[in-house]
Amino acid sequence: MSITVEVTNTTNPITVEVAGTTVSVPAATKTVTVNNSALAAQTAETMQITPSGSLTATNVQAAIDELAGNDFRSTDQPSGSQVAEGDTWYDTDDDQFYIYRETSNGVFQWVPIMVGSAGGDSDTMDAGSF
Numbered sequence: 001m002s003i004t005v006e007v008t009n010t011t012n013p014i015t016v017e018v019a020g021t022t023v024s025v026p027a028a029t030k031t032v033t034v035n036n037s038a039l040a041a042q043t044a045e046t047m048q049i050t051p052s053g054s055l056t057a058t059n060v061q062a063a064i065d066e067l068a069g070n071d072f073r074s075t076d077q078p079s080g081s082q083v084a085e086g087d088t089w090y091d092t093d094d095d096q097f098y099i100y101r102e103t104s105n106g107v108f109q110w111v112p113i114m115v116g117s118a119g120g121d122s123d124t125m126d127a128g129s130f
Contacts, residue, residue: 077110 015022044061057063072078072089078100087100089110098110 044064045059047060048058049060049063051058055063055066057066069082070084070087072087073092074089075091075093077091078087078089083100085100085102085108089098089100090096091098097113099113100108100110103109103111
């Protein structure tokens with residue numbers, strides 16, 4: 001594998017490290033070609049990230065798994081330990097969208113979300129809510 005780097009109009013020397021190979025480039029316009037260099041293989045599990053917001057994962061695969069666990073699509077209502085406040089569920093046979101939220105002190109339920117005027121036990125979503 002060959003990597004070509006063009007360095008243009010630098011006033012300071014540049015040091016480039018690729019896969020454990022260090023190349024020093026003096027100040028000036030130059031083209032540098034590094035031959036027989038290999039980049040380390042990366043997988044979603046080995047790519048480290050810094051947790052942000054509600055995510056606690058420290059690698060890409062765990063973050064994908066964590067996000068996937070917050071969203072459900074099925075004909076049956078999700079239940080059990082995998083369901084947490086703020087999760088969403090799309091009921092595929094009734095075409096209804098729900099959010100799992102606290103409806104009274106310590107009581108959590110799947111509440112349908114609708115656009116427009118609320119009726120019954122639905123929450124209303126409008127532009128003022130975003």
